Every structure is written in structure tokens, then in C-alpha cells.
Amino acid sequence: MRTILLLEDDENLNRGIALKLQKEGYQVFSAFQISEAEKLFDENRIDLVISDITLPDGNGLEFCRKIRNKSKVFVLFLTAMDSEIDMVNGYDAGADDYITKPFSLMVLVSKVQAFMRRMEGVCGHNRILSGNIEVNYGEMRALKRNADGVTPLILSKKELQIMIYFMENARQILSKEQILEYVWDVDGQFVDDNTVPVNISRLKGKIGNDYIQNVRGMGYIWTEESVQE
Structure with missing residues (x-):
């Protein structure tokens, strides 16, 4: 089963996204703060990270940079920060994709599925x-x-x-x-x-x-x- 780390401080949104992804067949580890996300990332095999940027205990950009220093896992930002410079900063931090709020849950799921297909190609070892x-x-x-x-x-x-x-x-x-x-x-x-x-x-x-x-x-x-x- 493919695994997703979801870092989102809005509890209702976090639970809603997690429930939808679980129904699609993914295992979801939910975190509401960066400290929780870092612990979950280190203790589990994670295939995809979905992260907000503005968080209670720090910045999602810095969290992404930390991940990039030790992993090639796919990272998708899901945030209300929707200016052009915000998006550029997100990609510069190491994100593979960037979705702005409000967003379509159907589009999010499609992007997740696309990442997983790419992963199958990258991980296609014999x-x-x-x-x-x-x-x-x-x-x-x-x-x-x-x-x-x-x-x-x-x-x-x-x-x-x-x-x-x-x-x-x-x-x-x-x-x-x-x-x-x-x-x-x-x-x-x-x-x-x-x-x-x-x-x-x-x-x-x-x-x-x-x-x-x-x-x-x-x-x-x-x-x-x-x-x-």
C-alpha cells in the first residue's frame, strides 16, 4: 500500500482529505504540526508528502528543504499562498507540485495518482x-x-x-x-x-x-x- 504524509493544521480539512485518500486505497499519516510530521516521516516509509506552508510551529518551505536533504520523496504543497512568488518559492524549496486553496478534491486525487504512477516508473527495479x-x-x-x-x-x-x-x-x-x-x-x-x-x-x-x-x-x-x- 502506498503511503502519504499529510501535513495540514486545519483539522476538518485534514480529516476530509485523509478520508478521501484512504477511500482511494492509500495509507495516510496525518500531522497538524511540523514536529509531528518530522516524527512520522522518520518512523515510516513515506511515498508522498502533501503539506501546507503556513503552519503553527514553522514554515512548510523549511520542512520541505529538510526532507530534500535526506529523501527524493515527492512533495506537493497545498496552500492558500497563491501569488506567483509564493509558487516560485515552493518549487525552489523542492516541491514537485503546488496546489492553491480553494481546490478541487478530485484534482488533488488525480495529481496524487499521477505521482504514484511516476513512482512506479522510477522504482521499476528488476x-x-x-x-x-x-x-x-x-x-x-x-x-x-x-x-x-x-x-x-x-x-x-x-x-x-x-x-x-x-x-x-x-x-x-x-x-x-x-x-x-x-x-x-x-x-x-x-x-x-x-x-x-x-x-x-x-x-x-x-x-x-x-x-x-x-x-x-x-x-x-x-x-x-x-x-x-
């Missing part, structure tokens, strides 16, 4: 490699290299999804809740509490114990670096 493990995205097939050559890994669909999620977020701690949301597309309310640990245990039994480590009280971490090609 495979991901980590340690002795390789996953071919097109075939959704996993291999493990060893002294005797290459051996196919016989994984269930969920095990493969978990492994890909770990590899794409190598050396980052992933909580049980994050794994549930990404792989099962649920928040865990109706899923057995042992679902994630059991599947990870089975996965470790097939790929070896060294790749995934338990971080007590926090979640799990993939210990090897990953490369996408």
Missing part, C-alpha cells in the same frame, strides 16, 4: 539483493546463493512479502504493526497476536537466522544491506 539472497520482482521468485551454487527458496506468499519488506527497509527497525499493515493490510485488530512472529520464525528457518534479528520491545531488523537493480 530485483533486490541482500547478502546471499536475491528476489526477482517480475517473477516474485527468491534465490539463495551458497558454495554449491544457487538454490530456490520455497517461501509462502506472506513469507516472501515479509522478506521483501525487510529487504526494502534494510537495517531499519520494523514494528509488528508496520509488518501487519504492509503485508496483511490491516492494523492487527482482527489478526492473531502471533501471526507476525510465527511467519518470521518460519522465514528464518528457511533463509537462516542471521538476516532477521529481534529488537526487544521494538520489532525486527534486517541486518544486511540491500541493493535494487
Whole structure:
């Protein structure tokens, strides 16, 4: 599921936009202040940032510049600042698009969908490699290299999804809740509490114990670096 960070201090507008985007199939992290947005950005995998400019604890332009220093994520400004110089400043700060208020929710959704299509093109890797493990995205097939050559890994669909999620977020701690949301597309309310640990245990039994480590009280971490090609 693609993820969106929404930074908007108007609570009603924030909730309205979030609800619409969720209905379109996106996971939305809502923030009402820059401090909240920075924390959410650092703790989650974000595909698109939608941000106001005038905010209670700072300026959205500065927030955008901070993001640009560490990420190539798409940024869209949604603001009442509608002068030509405002727009120029927004693009100079690193924004990919700029929408002025009042705005059409339908147009916003269309722009979001366009960004996601562009992302599929940018992220169109053929495979991901980590340690002795390789996953071919097109075939959704996993291999493990060893002294005797290459051996196919016989994984269930969920095990493969978990492994890909770990590899794409190598050396980052992933909580049980994050794994549930990404792989099962649920928040865990109706899923057995042992679902994630059991599947990870089975996965470790097939790929070896060294790749995934338990971080007590926090979640799990993939210990090897990953490369996408």
C-alpha cells in the first residue's frame, strides 16, 4: 500500500482529505504540526508528502528543504499562498507540485495518482539483493546463493512479502504493526497476536537466522544491506 504524509493544521480539512485518500486505497499519516510530521516521516516509509506552508510551529518551505536533504520523496504543497512568488518559492524549496486553496478534491486525487504512477516508473527495479539472497520482482521468485551454487527458496506468499519488506527497509527497525499493515493490510485488530512472529520464525528457518534479528520491545531488523537493480 502506498503511503502519504499529510501535513495540514486545519483539522476538518485534514480529516476530509485523509478520508478521501484512504477511500482511494492509500495509507495516510496525518500531522497538524511540523514536529509531528518530522516524527512520522522518520518512523515510516513515506511515498508522498502533501503539506501546507503556513503552519503553527514553522514554515512548510523549511520542512520541505529538510526532507530534500535526506529523501527524493515527492512533495506537493497545498496552500492558500497563491501569488506567483509564493509558487516560485515552493518549487525552489523542492516541491514537485503546488496546489492553491480553494481546490478541487478530485484534482488533488488525480495529481496524487499521477505521482504514484511516476513512482512506479522510477522504482521499476528488476530485483533486490541482500547478502546471499536475491528476489526477482517480475517473477516474485527468491534465490539463495551458497558454495554449491544457487538454490530456490520455497517461501509462502506472506513469507516472501515479509522478506521483501525487510529487504526494502534494510537495517531499519520494523514494528509488528508496520509488518501487519504492509503485508496483511490491516492494523492487527482482527489478526492473531502471533501471526507476525510465527511467519518470521518460519522465514528464518528457511533463509537462516542471521538476516532477521529481534529488537526487544521494538520489532525486527534486517541486518544486511540491500541493493535494487
